[in-house]
Amino acid sequence: MKQALNLPALALACALAGTSFVASPAQAQAQYDSRSAPAVLRVTGFDVEQVDRVEPGTELNFTVWGTPGAVVLLQIDGGRRTVRLDETTPGRYQGSYIVSRSDRIGPESRVHANLRRDNRVATALLGEPLQTGWPVVGEALPAPEIRSVAVSREPGRGRAEALRYTVRGTPGGQASVQLQGSEARTVVLDEVRPGEYTGTYVLPQGGWVDAEQPLVAQLRLGNRSARISQASAYDGVDFAARRTRLCRDCATVQAINPVVVDGEGRVLGTVAGGVLGAVVGSQFGKGDGRTAAGVAGAVGGALLGREIQRRQSQRTQYEVLVRMADGQQRTVVYADPPSWRVGDTVRVVGDTLEPVQR
Structure with missing residues (x-):
């Protein structure tokens, strides 16, 4: 069996024997590289426990396998926070993320893992969707298509009115509608079931929607988007705030x-009113003549007369x-x-x- 050359031990043996040993540059560099070269940093596995529905309150559990002794951070598209995984066993990292109402995480959201040790980083992309029944992340996405746009009235709180917008089309996208009226507004819709997006807009008190303007809906899927302008979207919708649009x-x-x-x-400015109030209060209120005379001497008799006249009028x-x-x-x-x-x-x-x- 061939043994590795131990340059320091060989040099010590030569010194004890009274001989000299000089390592060649190639031998010295090889010995240095064998000691200082770090292990390869990599991610060998990335998994998520798929859920039936991604919504606020859903807990997403992740597992990453890779080089031990590192720090693993996850970034979810649409998430507000970064997830740090704990190394439960050497080379196995686990952690969870609870979806909040402020997150914009969907079934198709991409998840990136960064495995860091010292000054080196290895990255990986989760190769499966967060929700069961959705296309695998990285597969070719179809061109988005909007099949229908609908508007309906919903009872609001008190005197407020609410309009519910529904867009149907390609699943797994991000849908929105653009409103015109007392205020320009873009309403982001949630995908309540595959291919069906809904959202509610509560009209502010005194607000109105210009139902004569076409309703513009947009559906984005990856880097591609579909857009439709429907002029008859509000036909048949009876709401009071519509009648003020003209x-x-x-x-x-x-x-x-x-x-x-x-x-x-x-x-009248605040300062002038304050000075005049002090003058008139001293003259006609509970103050004595000396107080009034003192203020009058300060502002001048003519000025006091004009201020009193303005005060009376x-x-x-x-x-x-x-x-x-x-x-x-x-x-x-x-x-x-x-x-x-x-x-x-x-x-x-x-x-x-x-x-x-x-």
């Missing part, structure tokens, strides 16, 4: 602000801030407290507001 001068009340102005219509007006259907904001001023409330839908007519006739 109201170009309609608006939603955003705020009602009482504002104090002087006799010339100028808004000041009034409160009410500024109603509304947001128009096109997103612009306007302010309508009332001399008396208006009857509107925040969230009301109104019509802007000149310099006043009127109720919307439904």
Whole structure:
């Protein structure tokens, strides 16, 4: 049997025998490489316990086999957190991930494993889907196809209205619809069963949907996507917020602000009002004449007279801030407290507001 050459031992033996030993450069490099060369870093296996349905609360259990003594981290597409696996036995790493409501993990989500030791990393891609019955990750994906788009009304909480959107097409994709109306909005749909995607949009108070605009739906599968524009999607859907879609001068009340102005219509600032309140309070309130005289000496008799006159002629007006259907904001001023409330839908007519006739 051929034994490995031990250069240090051979050199020591030569020294004791009174002879010298000099290793060649090739021999020295070979001896160094045999001691310092690290083991090959690799992932030899990657597995997941497939589940019947991927949804919030689902626990995904993973196992990775590979080089022992390393750190294994998993990254799931659509997941908010990184999974660290524990080395349960040498070279076997296990761990789990519980799907949360904030995750966008689906049955087809890819899972990458990074096995790290020292400054080296080996990577692997999970070769099976997370959910049973789905195509294997890495197989050629079909071209996405949208077969139908539907809208239905759902009862909302209180006075709110809700619309449910349903897209049917190729399974395993990511579907969404684009809405036009009081606000532009993209609603992401969930795949409730293979090839059927649904999602609900709750209209904000005073909001509306422009049902005359075509409903645009999109279905993405891998790097490919399908898009459809359906003009008749809202036909037959009866909801109150639809009837205001043609109201170009309609608006939603955003705020009602009482504002104090002087006799010339100028808004009184906080500082001026504070100083005037102190002066008038000292003169006509419980203060004595010396206090009033002291303040008057500070601000000047003429200034005090003007401020008192403005104080006597000041009034409160009410500024109603509304947001128009096109997103612009306007302010309508009332001399008396208006009857509107925040969230009301109104019509802007000149310099006043009127109720919307439904």
